[in-house]
Amino acid sequence: MSISSRFAVGIHILTLIEINKSGVNTSEYLASSVNTNAAVIRKIMGMLKSAGLVNVRPGIAGAQLAKDLSEITLFDVYKAVNVVQEKELFSIHDHPNPDCPVGRNIQDTVMPIFSVAQSAMEKALSNVTLADIVNDILEKEKAVGK
Amino acid sequence: MSISSRFAVGIHILTLIEINKSGVNTSEYLASSVNTNAAVIRKIMGMLKSAGLVNVRPGIAGAQLAKDLSEITLFDVYKAVNVVQEKELFSIHDHPNPDCPVGRNIQDTVMPIFSVAQSAMEKALSNVTLADIVNDILEKEKAVGK
DNA sequence: ATACTTGTAACCATAACAATTACATTGTCT
DNA sequence: AGACAATGTAATTGTTATGGTTACAAGTAT
Known part of the structure; x- marks a missing residue:
């Protein structure tokens, strides 16, 4: 058996919210990057919200991180999405x-x-923060750009 | 999700084979200690056998450990029963x-x-051997005896 | 031959998962 | 106020792993 992909999706979502922070991160938009249904995203977002990692409000489009990037470890996300x-x-x-x-x-x-x-x-998991993830992705993008 | 109890059952079986090494460890007997069906035990035993942890032969009652107790780590069992x-x-x-x-x-x-x-x-998991498990159980039994 | 055991295969009920649909609730904008 | 859009949540579905159960073939001993 294996740990639910909610965890990986949670990381994906939070990372994307950061990278696209100048834009509006609707569940629809996030879903298109994860390639799943928007309701799935909203469900996970609800968990991230309960854990205080994210700010989302009914009726208002878009989600923001509730903490600094470097303050969120993967263990926080893992606990938030309740995979284990x-x-x-x-x-x-x-x-x-x-x-x-x-x-x-x-x-x-x-x-x-x-x-x-x-x-x-x-x-x-607690040794890695979202800042590490974001940095790594930006690095990889930069490498491709060359 | 959580890792299959095949792992815990595998540990249980091997431990019992050791502790009852003077007796005959049939799948029926082991099943009665684990409290499950003998076919379940035989299936797990097949995996332990493939991994070279146990000797069993068709038609011949009883199983024996194929290695020394202290040579079998929980990681070996974990790999053997294919839980992850x-x-x-x-x-x-x-x-x-x-x-x-x-x-x-x-x-x-x-x-x-x-x-x-x-x-x-x-x-x-690789830091713990079956010898540790057996010792711990014998300790616990001794403590109760007092 | 008979009895017993192991090795498998087939089948079933249950549970978790991810996807999907639907809709109530909340907020924004004109 | 009314239309529109987004979130929150519940219900449903197909899929998959699990653990239990039954059944039976194949091997071994007496």
Whole structure:
């Protein structure tokens, strides 16, 4: 299984809002860049808004970032779009047999390990900000321009 | 989304094979500890066998570990049961708009970052061996005994 | 031969996902 | 006020992974 593309789309949206900040970022416009339906964008935007990453208002066209670019890490986006619940990256079979030494302990033994592994991944995401993403994209564009 | 419990079940199975190594570990027996169907166990066992972690033979009851406990990391189990493909922990929306600076670069920008995050998680799993799991369970059992 | 076990394949119910449609709500503009 | 446009949200759909279940062929031992 794999983590929902809502995460990648969230990054895409926020990046585009920044790069197109002089324009009007309607859900329709953003959707055309992501290549999906505008309702999908609005749904994700709602999550980003709840997380305080973005300002959008009903009836008013366009979205703006609510924070500075360098203040938003990928981990913030990841949490915002709710792709993985806390301590639930790995699922554990439930109701193992309590009459077996392994069955009655496996969950408690394995959970903290899974938790460490999940945290390691999340830590890596928190080391990257949207500013890094935007810079990288601008770099790539510049390279092509030559 | 969350990573299939095949992983946790794989750990459970291997641990139990070790702890019950004086007994006969049939799929039926293992299934009763995991609390699932024996066919599910056999399917997972097939994966563990393909990965060279376990010895099982058609018609012959019982499974044995194919390696030393301390030589099997959780990452080995994780790879064996195929819960996450390489570089595919995170999914990325496909066909973003190539006419948009963000659309045409987002994949190349984001992929290496996702890859680093996934590796960090996998690294954490490779730091733990089945010997650690078995020890922890035996510790927990001993504590209860007092 | 009989009994037991592993190895597979087929099938099913469930859940998450992304896309889509539809519509109420909110705001802007004339 | 009324028309228009955008957001917010709910309902529906096709697709896919999962975990469980049944069934049975193939291998092994007594």
